[in-house]
Amino acid sequence: MKALLNPNEENKKALDQSFKNHHFHLKFLSYLSKTLHFNAVRYDQKRRRDHNKNLLILDAPARNDESTPSIIDQLSDTNQDLEKMIFSRLSTIDEHLSDDKLVKKFNTLTPIQKEVLTLYYLYSYTDSEIAQFQKKSQQSVFKTRKRALLKLKQRLRE
Incomplete structure (x- = not known):
């Protein structure tokens, strides 16, 4: 200006x-x-x-041999069956704990609490992923995990 x-x-x-x-x-x-x-x-x-x-062609034979079933035929019909099969083979936290007292206290938890703690801490699943697998809300999984940890903490102080 x-x-x-x-x-x-x-x-x-x-x-x-x-x-x-x-x-x-x-x-x-x-x-x-x-x-x-x-x-x-x-x-x-x-x-x-x-x-x-790098396309995955599911209807192609699994191997070069034409007599083998295709990849899609070998997959399970439902994801839930596959997830249950995978989770049934997974190890739990108590197999990785070295303190006998902690193992005993861990075994007093309910199966759901054990499963939530195992998936969360051993396999690094989020609460949302665990909730989806268990058909529960994320909030329910969070509360179950917190209750299980509080129960462990209280029983270890005894």
Whole structure:
């Protein structure tokens, strides 16, 4: 504004420098924007290419031998059966505890409490994942876990 109201060399140089700074920022932002755009496009192309190369074809035979059943035929009908089969083979926390007193106190918990503690602490499942598996609410799993820990704590103090 000074350059328009009071047009001298100093004000013109200040206006010119201000415009150069503004122009540099615009060009820099444009460069960043274009770089992000092209990198996103390249990433998407690479992801699609890799995805198309590594397709899982479920109706293909499991091996090169045509007499073997397809992968989809070998899968269980329900996810729940598969999860129950997997969880039935999992070890529990008491198999990993070295303190006999703690093992005895752990074995006084209900089977549900043992299962929740095992899934949460040994296999790093979230409360939501455990709730989905047990067909309960996340809040119920959280309360079960907290009650089990309180019960253990109280019994260890005895």
